[in-house]
Amino acid sequence: MTDAPPPSSSPSPSSSPSPSSSSPKAPDASRRSERSRRAILDAALELVGENGFAKLTIEAIAARAGVGKQTIYRWWPSKAAVLFEACVPEGIDPASIELPDTGDIAADLKTVLRATVDDLNNERLDAPTRALTAETANDPELGRALTEKVLEPQLQSYVRRLRAAQEAGQVDPDIDLRIALELLVGPLFHRWQTRTLPLTHAYADTVVDLTLRGLTPRP
Amino acid sequence: MTDAPPPSSSPSPSSSPSPSSSSPKAPDASRRSERSRRAILDAALELVGENGFAKLTIEAIAARAGVGKQTIYRWWPSKAAVLFEACVPEGIDPASIELPDTGDIAADLKTVLRATVDDLNNERLDAPTRALTAETANDPELGRALTEKVLEPQLQSYVRRLRAAQEAGQVDPDIDLRIALELLVGPLFHRWQTRTLPLTHAYADTVVDLTLRGLTPRP
DNA sequence: ATCTAACGAGACGATGCGTCTTGTCAAGAC
DNA sequence: GTCTTGACAAGACGCATCGTCTCGTTAGAT
Numbered sequence: 001m002t003d004a005p006p007p008s009s010s011p012s013p014s015s016s017p018s019p020s021s022s023s024p025k026a027p028d029a030s031r032r033s034e035r036s037r038r039a040i041l042d043a044a045l046e047l048v049g050e051n052g053f054a055k056l057t058i059e060a061i062a063a064r065a066g067v068g069k070q071t072i073y074r075w076w077p078s079k080a081a082v083l084f085e086a087c088v089p090e091g092i093d094p095a096s097i098e099l100p101d102t103g104d105i106a107a108d109l110k111t112v113l114r115a116t117v118d119d120l121n122n123e124r125l126d127a128p129t130r131a132l133t134a135e136t137a138n139d140p141e142l143g144r145a146l147t148e149k150v151l152e153p154q155l156q157s158y159v160r161r162l163r164a165a166q167e168a169g170q171v172d173p174d175i176d177l178r179i180a181l182e183l184l185v186g187p188l189f190h191r192w193q194t195r196t197l198p199l200t201h202a203y204a205d206t207v208v209d210l211t212l213r214g215l216t217p218r219p
Numbered sequence: 220m221t222d223a224p225p226p227s228s229s230p231s232p233s234s235s236p237s238p239s240s241s242s243p244k245a246p247d248a249s250r251r252s253e254r255s256r257r258a259i260l261d262a263a264l265e266l267v268g269e270n271g272f273a274k275l276t277i278e279a280i281a282a283r284a285g286v287g288k289q290t291i292y293r294w295w296p297s298k299a300a301v302l303f304e305a306c307v308p309e310g311i312d313p314a315s316i317e318l319p320d321t322g323d324i325a326a327d328l329k330t331v332l333r334a335t336v337d338d339l340n341n342e343r344l345d346a347p348t349r350a351l352t353a354e355t356a357n358d359p360e361l362g363r364a365l366t367e368k369v370l371e372p373q374l375q376s377y378v379r380r381l382r383a384a385q386e387a388g389q390v391d392p393d394i395d396l397r398i399a400l401e402l403l404v405g406p407l408f409h410r411w412q413t414r415t416l417p418l419t420h421a422y423a424d425t426v427v428d429l430t431l432r433g434l435t436p437r438p
Numbered sequence: 439a440t441c442t443a444a445c446g447a448g449a450c451g452a453t454g455c456g457t458c459t460t461g462t463c464a465a466g467a468c
Numbered sequence: 469g470t471c472t473t474g475a476c477a478a479g480a481c482g483c484a485t486c487g488t489c490t491c492g493t494t495a496g497a498t
Contacts, residue, residue, distance in 0.1 A: 190409070289444090
């Protein structure tokens with residue numbers, strides 16, 4: 001329910017006065033209707049919840065939002081991009097982007113991975129997240145955006161917390177923290193994607209315990 | 220290149236003579252044209268290689284295969300199902316389904332995970348695998364088939380090899396082998412899916428080393 | 439040899455695509 | 469205060485593909 005920061009369009013509102021040169025497009029972002037934008041994003045989220053991503057249609061979004069189709073095509077390259085923008089503002093909790101640091105790395109990791117498990121089990125987030133992740137296979141541009149804006153910032157916060165643990169002597173200094181992070185996150189992601197077994201807090205805890213046994217300094 | 224076993228239809232060739240009762244459909248599998256079936260699967264593989272899964276079309280498959288559309292709709296529920304059947308026979312190497320056992324669990328796991336890395340980096344397998352994995356999000360039935368016929372058998376072979384290691388005293392007897400397997404496979408899968416960093420043999424080796432450090436028996 | 443259902447071909451209406459056209463309207467230019 | 473401009477809602481348009489449905493034709497079961 002954040003007030004949706006302008007999607008990083010209009011980078012420098014006064015830089016180049018003649019947008020005519022390079023591309024034949026370039027709509028004027030300053031004249032954009034925020035009202036329509038919100039209606040489109042809301043409609044997309046509603047419809048994806050009702051019918052799933054496969055049945056999501058630009059025409060349906062436009063109709064539900066009371067908007068012309070052109071208004072969607074003008075500002076987004078695909079329905080996936082619409083859904084992405086609709087999800088990200090409420091999918092990312094700014095407070096959760098930094099991992100807690102109580103000094104107990106095991107406890108902190110469990111806290112965060114349990115929260116991740118809860119998110120992945122949350123019906124409201126699960127469907128759109130799965131849809132976007134899937135669409136990544138056909139839409140590399142979307143994949144890059146998803147990684148850069150959502151995934152990577154979270155992963156980096158793991159790395160920071162692990163580095164603190166490393167400096168506190170709780171993690172072997174020789175270990176590549178990027179890989180350490182993947183050891184923790186990968187198994188959760190795997191279960192979520194494959195739906196082979198239920199994603200539970202107990203599972204998250206065990207992953208943390210077993211992984212940390214491999215990360216602790218050796219005598 | 221296996222000669223395509225009849226898709227497990229016609230379970231008992233003489234059991235119930237009247238297939239008319241329950242469903243209004245039920246085509247006669249014994250009269251099915253193997254020639255058409257192969258042409259369809261081949262055409263699907265070709266087209267997916269040429270244009271990607273997103274642009275794959277039932278009509279295009281039918282045209283390329285020299286087949287009526289109905290022949291596809293009669294035997295497969297979706298284009299994903301066609302691609303699945305087209306991939307599975309050559310995607311599964313019967314020899315690779317059992318992990319090697321040289322007595323050295325670390326070496327054996329590295330051998331297999333390196334091979335997995337190679338498969339995932341193989342252009343020919345990568346595109347269809349990604350497409351099928353993605354389609355799983357919208358098509359739970361396909362997801363179940365993929366898990367049951369391809370994924371789970373492979374995972375079980377990991378569990379067997381890990382059990383042997385456990386009995387040989389190389390893995391802590393208290394550890395849940397199902398979770399141990401996910402610690403190994405999850406990180407690989409994560410990198411493949413997110414494309415955050417390249418999937419290399421070195422990565423596979425490090426994952427094995429670090430994970431095994433956590434799995435070895437504690438004094 | 440007969441029967442029958444799968445087959446290749448393609449017509450059909452329904453959808454959704456992405457583009458284009460029309461008239462309305464509000465914000466910036468003058 | 470008028471004028472200009474470009475985003476806007478609405479929806480028509482041609483196209484692609486969908487999934488269903490005939491047609492004769494043909495090959496396998498009996």
